[in-house]
Amino acid sequence: MPSMKLATMTSAFALSIFSLMATQASADATLDRIKGRGALTVGVILSGAPFGYIDPKTQEQKGFNIDIAKALAEDLGVKLETVTVTPPNRVQFLQQGKVDLLIANMQYTEDRAKVLDYVPTAYDRAGGAAVVRKDSGLKDWADLKGKPVCVSQGSNYTQPLIEEYGAVVKALPSQPESLLALQGGNCVAAVHVGATVGLLLEDRPEDWKDYAIPFPTELIPSDSVIWLRKGEKDTQTALDNSVKKLHASGKLLEFAKSNRLLNTKFLEEQQKALSASK
Amino acid sequence: MQDMNLSDLFVSLTSRIGLNYEFLATGYESQIWRDGFVTTLYLVALLIPVSLIFGLLFAACLTSGKLWLSSPVRGFVELTRNTPTLVQLMFSFLVLNTFVSNLVGGAQNNPLTPFFWVVAVVGLHIAALHAEAIRAGIEAVPASTIEAARGIGFSQFQILRYVEVPLAFRASLPAIVNNLINLVKLTTVGNAIAVSEITYASIMVWTQRDNVVSLMIAILLFFSIINLIVARIGLWVERKLAVPGYGI
Amino acid sequence: MNTVALAPPRKRRHLLRNSGFLALPLIILVWSVADPSLGRELLDWVPYLASGFMMNIVIALLAMTLGTLVGTLFGILELAPYRLVRYPVVAYVQVFRNAPHLVLIFATTYIFPFEIVVAGHYLPFPDWVKAVIGLAIPASAYVAEITRGAIQSIPTTQWEAAKGLGFSQGQALRWIILPQCLRRSLPPWMNLFASITMGTALASLVGVHELLHAATDASTAVRRLDFTIVAYLVVMAAFFMLCYPISRLTRRLEGRFNAA
Numbered sequence: 162m163p164s165m166k167l168a169t170m171t172s173a174f175a176l177s178i179f180s181l182m183a184t185q186a187s188a189d190a191t192l193d194r195i196k197g198r199g200a201l202t203v204g205v206i207l208s209g210a211p212f213g214y215i216d217p218k219t220q221e222q223k224g225f226n227i228d229i230a231k232a233l234a235e236d237l238g239v240k241l242e243t244v245t246v247t248p249p250n251r252v253q254f255l256q257q258g259k260v261d262l263l264i265a266n267m268q269y270t271e272d273r274a275k276v277l278d279y280v281p282t283a284y285d286r287a288g289g290a291a292v293v294r295k296d297s298g299l300k301d302w303a304d305l306k307g308k309p310v311c312v313s314q315g316s317n318y319t320q321p322l323i324e325e326y327g328a329v330v331k332a333l334p335s336q337p338e339s340l341l342a343l344q345g346g347n348c349v350a351a352v353h354v355g356a357t358v359g360l361l362l363e364d365r366p367e368d369w370k371d372y373a374i375p376f377p378t379e380l381i382p383s384d385s386v387i388w389l390r391k392g393e394k395d396t397q398t399a400l401d402n403s404v405k406k407l408h409a410s411g412k413l414l415e416f417a418k419s420n421r422l423l424n425t426k427f428l429e430e431q432q433k434a435l436s437a438s439k
Numbered sequence: 440m441q442d443m444n445l446s447d448l449f450v451s452l453t454s455r456i457g458l459n460y461e462f463l464a465t466g467y468e469s470q471i472w473r474d475g476f477v478t479t480l481y482l483v484a485l486l487i488p489v490s491l492i493f494g495l496l497f498a499a500c501l502t503s504g505k506l507w508l509s510s511p512v513r514g515f516v517e518l519t520r521n522t523p524t525l526v527q528l529m530f531s532f533l534v535l536n537t538f539v540s541n542l543v544g545g546a547q548n549n550p551l552t553p554f555f556w557v558v559a560v561v562g563l564h565i566a567a568l569h570a571e572a573i574r575a576g577i578e579a580v581p582a583s584t585i586e587a588a589r590g591i592g593f594s595q596f597q598i599l600r601y602v603e604v605p606l607a608f609r610a611s612l613p614a615i616v617n618n619l620i621n622l623v624k625l626t627t628v629g630n631a632i633a634v635s636e637i638t639y640a641s642i643m644v645w646t647q648r649d650n651v652v653s654l655m656i657a658i659l660l661f662f663s664i665i666n667l668i669v670a671r672i673g674l675w676v677e678r679k680l681a682v683p684g685y686g687i
Numbered sequence: 688m689n690t691v692a693l694a695p696p697r698k699r700r701h702l703l704r705n706s707g708f709l710a711l712p713l714i715i716l717v718w719s720v721a722d723p724s725l726g727r728e729l730l731d732w733v734p735y736l737a738s739g740f741m742m743n744i745v746i747a748l749l750a751m752t753l754g755t756l757v758g759t760l761f762g763i764l765e766l767a768p769y770r771l772v773r774y775p776v777v778a779y780v781q782v783f784r785n786a787p788h789l790v791l792i793f794a795t796t797y798i799f800p801f802e803i804v805v806a807g808h809y810l811p812f813p814d815w816v817k818a819v820i821g822l823a824i825p826a827s828a829y830v831a832e833i834t835r836g837a838i839q840s841i842p843t844t845q846w847e848a849a850k851g852l853g854f855s856q857g858q859a860l861r862w863i864i865l866p867q868c869l870r871r872s873l874p875p876w877m878n879l880f881a882s883i884t885m886g887t888a889l890a891s892l893v894g895v896h897e898l899l900h901a902a903t904d905a906s907t908a909v910r911r912l913d914f915t916i917v918a919y920l921v922v923m924a925a926f927f928m929l930c931y932p933i934s935r936l937t938r939r940l941e942g943r944f945n946a947a
Binding site for chain 3: 210
């Protein structure tokens, strides 16, 4: 079939042009660009309160992540631009340079640290919580073996759920779809960042009266960090200082409280540690 | 063992031209990706007969002349043709599925999987397009041919069985093949509801790595090949069934 | 079958069709009135959803404009007498007509850079523009096929007649063949337009702020199950109200051209 060969050749050709254009995009050091443009572009995720959501009245973005982004931009003396990202596209957006950094519910994992750099001082600590039906009889993570579990596409809980607990992971485009799939009975549990689902169950007791978060531990609790492209040391240092300042001044704790984060123990400890060291 | 060596060879060869298929050497990612190809093929193999059967059924309803049969089908056809399949799929999976769960007394009794909803939504969508093609084919059968059949003593059923359906099927075949190619392409919407077809599998890989280009080349080639095969088979059937003296 | 017998059901069918057209908005309206708290919530979100739907329309219009321009050119080139021109174009059309729209949107979003450098200036290259390109590629492949089919459907004798009247090949194409092609290709072009319009919903999966994405944002913020259902109904109703008239018009045109 000559047309097939032709098809092969052209698609390879077309894609090689794409990739050539893509490599052209890597710009100069991020910090210079931020200062040069006078704006910090942050990728934020709108997975719901308390981290990020749209306010219907003003149609503005609100939440813990947004507050941190605002404070960082203020500290750098530039204005803030936010870009909404989703779990499946956030790493691509950062790699492409569409955003300067990600404050997008991404915890530290070794695999991520291989492809991206991060700000060493964490702004929060979070782990995965599983929402399950009260009558399901599931007691702990090990009970998920062989059962369908919903997550978001690109979630860092996918690998431990599959490899450690042998769950059958179903990844949906974002958190609301995953939770709806749980209510529809397409999975026995939905695993997401603990604070979001915890607050959801608390705020919407009517919709969620048959559901609970029964597992005693969180899945891979780890530091929520700001992610950067590989090798951007200046930006990393500048942001690390900013985050430390936010901890020390108690601002992060304040953001957490005003956005109703359920567990602020980590932030309290950090504030004590960092304000003492000053 | 041989399989391992082959994939290693492939990874090192492709990395030389700047493509990254390293994940093939790892555990669950390469498994998901390989299964993705199989799932897509399985979806296509299942959806083609499903869409054809329901297409015929819908066409029968549309041309029955009975309003109670034709109007619901007509309503469905218009709805599915004029709204995005992705939205239909999300709606079915997230809303209809919840209703079904409530009906059968709880989510744990609901046997419907994401896979079922993809087959139902895409299958019925393409079936609606088939039905339109077949209906146009039936209406294109010349009135004089039917008169002639009636003249030599065919019953209404015999006319349908021996005259209208065979001629209509031939007339609508190009449109049906076209719909089937759309069907193959539409299976990709399954990724939105976690059906592990090839685009879903690729998303799982490229969100953890940075190799979109490599995966895209594989996907585009894969779909080009499937659709070439579908088009070839369609052409072959068309030639087999060609009525002598019609067309070229 | 005579026309007299057909007349009453046709009238009834007309009524059914028009009531069907309004069925979705009616459901939404009745539900909102029956549950005022839901209705108020929905009303708050209408501007946000509307801005999303504008994006769908903009993407569809631009993708079709770009796709039509490129596709018409490619359709003509597909018939070029030179193999060196014809083969690459035929291959382009084959590959991109067979490629899923979703995959092309993924490809353009993730592979194209977010900004391009033109003469030292950084021009932003936003996502929705990438979605336009992602949909314009298959649109151009389809338009190329439509154009080629239309040109081939014009009897060769017309070319010869034009030549006899002293037209050059280009002039014949411009003044005699293309005007006729336009008429023949209008119905399939409009079908494509509707299909591309519906394809814009796929851009939600790469994070473009269009209607489906806006609806997801809204249901995330509201966190009410019934609101989520209504949000999806609104999305369906919006697309239906846009695409159904197009497809009705297409069928009427098809009927008229077939009769002619």
